Amino acid sequence: MKYLLSILTVFLLTNFTLAQQGAVSGTIKDSNNSPLLGVNVSLKNSAKGAQTDINGNFKISNLEKGNYALIISSLGYKTKEVLFSISTNEHIKLERVTLYEGNEILNEVILEGERRNKFSRKKTAYVSKLPLKDIENTQVYSTISNEILKSQIVTNFDEALKNATGIEQLWASTGRGGDGAGYYSLRGFSVQPQLVNGLPGLTNGTINPANIERIEVLKGPSATLFGNAVSSYGGLINVVTKKPYVGTGGALSFVSGSYGLNQIVGDFNSALSKEDNLYFRLNTAYTTAQSFQDAGFRKSFFIAPSLSYKVNNKLSFSFYSEVTQAEQTNPTFLFLNRSAPTVASNLDELGYNHKLSFTSNDLTLKNPTQNYRVExxxxxxxxxxSQTLLSKSSTSTNGYYSYLFDYGILEGNTYSRFINKQNANTQTTDIQQNFIGDFKVASIRNRMVIGIDYFNETQTNNSTGYAFYGNVTPNGGSNGDNPFTAEVEDDVFPLSTSGVDAALASLGVSNLKSKYHIYSIYASDVINFTERFSAMFGLRLDHFDNKGALANLEDDYNQTTLSPKFGLLFQPLKDKLSLFGNYQNGFTNVAPQLVGNPDEGPQSLKTFTPEQANQIEFGIKTNLFNNRLNSTISYYHINVKDRVITDPSSPFNKIQGGEVVSKGFEIEINANPINGLNIRAGYSYNDSETTKSDNAQILNKRPLEAGPETLYNFWANYEFQYGILDGFGAGFGFNGASERFAINYESTGEFVLPSYTIVNASVFYQAKKYKVGLKLNNALNKLYYKGWSTINPQQPRALLANVTYQF
Known part of the structure; x- marks a missing residue:
């Protein structure tokens, strides 16, 4: 009886104590009275919070008596603050809280605690220029969240993109002027990352991941909303940067690894004036890394200040910027001959020593870059x-650039080195004015964007010409015999700035400046005929005004294009399962060309309509088990037509008759089967072929830019939630590709780069204020290559260690 009374007393005291605790609960809905899933609900200046369920409901318990401020936020919606007071043992019920759709500025709130499906963040205002959920968007896209980048200890942009389904690097950033950023294959076409927060943001180098909130890879031609200057027929890459949020905090991180990698990253957010809703965020990074080859390095300093100012409930301003100072040696690819038969058809026959760089650390390129945006x-x-946007970009290249090319003149696998001194700059200006509406017409909901866009790009090139600078063989041999001279030379070509400067002294310097303007108007409307059935209509009117080289008035031309877009979507299970189909368009402006027999008189300029790409796609999207399973399965068919080719009936005439067909399917899965376990998996197959061309070299062959036919990726990350292992975790994943053609012309034959599967793994410990982790890249030390008429060896096994402190 004595023990029973003691237990009963403890039980009553416990219940009496808990009874002194209050709670707050409620329902979050949008302006259409639909419940919102996954909304972050947190107590201001507290670690307590919750997320809404499928019905929009939330509850926060164990609250003491007092006054509170509830911060309610979701990507694509305007953040709301709700004040309430709670008495002893009181349960406050908020019957309905409405979030209104808007842009993401000023609205990003970091919520401590568990969030389901961390690898899937598919609510975005950038993909459609409207705040649509992925499950109600007819376009397919992959989102690489900041959470997956942190779980993989990602230190460069190329590693980050491996998490997107169906994208593969063709070659790494070269740093050269004009197009020095990395090239990637997407749905059979090459693409470069040229968008930052939905606006043009160029670079001749690599993008620093320190300021990345997420990466959005849009699939298929996307010219209707974004134009052709920043997208390709395969899609586009949009980098979403970190933005100021309400509160004070940040992190300091250090990564050290193999091949001289050291990276320190800082993130700081604070209020400049809480009363004026003025917040500031600063992200910065300093990185140094060496190559696994005998020479090569990269170092960069990056800083990204951003500012947000909410004047009142109607008006807000934002400013974002990224400034990079980088220096590197350019990767010296082996360029295969594009006209003569290849001596070797594979790497074994080539005898390539992949540890040779064929350059020196004395020959470097500098790539200063600035991107600025005001909103x-x-x-x-x-x-x-109303949304008014201004972006300006400037990216430069200064230094020595070299390449190795097999001209097929000298015996054996001999590659001639050519080198120049780069001095180039590209500047862009983009101004957009968008009007975004969410309204009803006769009870039918419309979500519409109407926009005006002006884009300008100016390129300046004051580089030297290219000088022959010796020959090399893939196994390390060298000689000085110039393939373009009759005599046999045996000169020595030292890889030093003094030696190169002497070779370039007699060459001229370019004095080229070119410019073009694009004027556009576009509109897109998502019409909900019912809650489950919707249609999307889009159209762009694009006027291209090319000034060409400013010193040459005869290369000017202009073209006007209409770019339509259409989609249908049906949700058999509301917000859980959707069936969709889309038609998407892309285009490329085509310069006039001279036609006519020169023996019969002066040739004349013939104008053309823009080249067109049209995609038909259909598939399904899921959001099942209370946001624990997100998936997309789709089939696409892209037909590129109106490519300018030689008229079969006259060699002196040009017609628009060339065609390329690219088709395939993609599967992407993001899963959170149990708390603490997050999985990302993807598989893609692409079949591309040049079906009509005047060039017999490529007819009925797979374009080299199409990359591998098959790609796959997987990453799983688990963190223990309870017990003595609470906070410990591990990650495992792999990336792979089928074999691809480095060269495949009728006259050259084939050079095939082999298939590969790369395994990665990590272990970590996560505490409240800090995290430590180890990551092993290419754990099996696989030797593999990438290329696009080139041979580019990839990094062997590398170990990374990371320490992060959060405050």
């Missing part, structure tokens, strides 16, 4: 808002 948002009414 103003104004709420015109409960149904319309």
């Amino acid at each position: 103003m948002d104004y709420k015109l009414s409960d149904t319309w808002k």
Whole structure:
């Protein structure tokens, strides 16, 4: 009886104590009275919070008596703050809280605690220029969240993109002027990363991941909303940067690894004035890394200040910027001959020593880059808002650039080195004015964007010409015999700045400046005929005004293009399962060309309509088990037509008759089967072929830019949630590709790069304020290559260690 009374007393005291605790609960809905899933609900200045369920409900318990501020936020919606007071043992019920759709500026809140499916963040205002959920968007896209980048200890942009389904690096960033960023294959076409926060943001180098909130890889031709200057027929890559949020905090991280890698990253967010809703965030990084080859390095300093100012409930401003100072040796690819038969058809026959760089650390390129964006948002009414955007970019190349090319003149596998001194700059300006509405017409919901876009690009090139600078063989041999001279030379070509400068002294310097303008107007409307059935209509009117080289008035031309877009979507299970189909368009402006027999008189300029790409796609999207399983399965068919080719009936005439067909399917899965376990998996197959061409070299062959036919990726990350192992975790994954052609022309034959599967793994410990981790890249030390008429060896096994402190 004595023990029973003691237990009963403890039980009553415990219940009496808990009874003194209150709670707050409620339902979050959008302006259409639909419940919102996954909304972050947190107590201001507290670690307590919750997320809404499939019905929009939330509850936060164990609250003491007092006054509170509830911060309610979701990507694509305007953050709301709700004040309430709670008495002893009181349960506050908020019957309905409405979040209104808007842009993401000023609205990003970091919520401590567990969030389901961390690898899937598919609510974005950039993909459609409207705040659509992925499951109600007819376009397919992959989102690489900041969480997956942190779990993999990602230190460069190429590693980050491996998490997107169906994308493969063709070659790494070369740093050269004009197009020095990395090239990637997407749905059979090459693409470069040229968008930052939905606006043009160029680089001749690599993008620093320190300021990446997420990466969005949009699939298929996307010219209707974004134009052709920043997208390709395969899609586009949009980098979403970190933005100021309400509160004070940050992190300091250090990564050290194999091949001289050292990277320190800082992130700091604070209020400049809480009363004025003025917040500032600074992300910065300093990175140094060496090559696994006998020479090569990269070092960079990156800083990204951003500012947000909410004037009132109607008006807000944002400023974002990224400034990079980088220096590197350019990777010296082996360029295969594109006209003569290849001596070797594979790597074994080539005898390539992959540890040779064929350069020196004395020959470097500098790539200073600046991107600036200003945004103003104004709420015109409960149904319309105005969004004014300005972006400016400047990227430069200064230093020595070299390449190795097999001209097929000298015996054996001999590659001639050519080198120049680069001095180039590219500047862009983009101005957009968008009007975004969410309204009803006769009870039918419309979500519409109407926009005006002006884009300008100016390129300046004051580089030297290219000088022959010796020959090399893949196994390390060298000689000085110039393939373009009759005599046999045996000169020595030292890989030093003084030696190269002497070879370039007699060459001229370019004095080229070119410019073009694009004027566009576009509109897109998502119409909900019912809650489950919707259609999307889009159209762009694009006027291209090419000034060409400013010193040459005869190369000017202009073209006007219409770019349509259409989609249908049906949700058999509301917000859980959707069936979709889309038609998407892309285009490329085509310069006039001279036609006519020169023996019969002066040739004349013939104008053309823009080259067109049209995609048909259909598939399914899922969001099942209370956001624990997100998946997309789709089939696409892209037909590129109107490519300018030689007229079969006359060699002196040009017609638009060339065609390329690219088709395939993709599967992407993001899963959170149990708390603590997050999985990302993807598989893609692509079949591309040049079906019509005047060039017999490529007819009925797979384009080299199409990359491998098959790609796959997988990453799983588990963190223990309870017990003595609480906070410990591990990750495992792999990436792979089928074999691909480095060269495949009728006259050259084939050079095949082999298939590969790369295994990666990690272990970590996560505490409240800090995290430590180890990551092993290419754990099996696989020797593999990538290329696009080139041979580019990839990094062997590398170990990385990371320490992060959060405050």
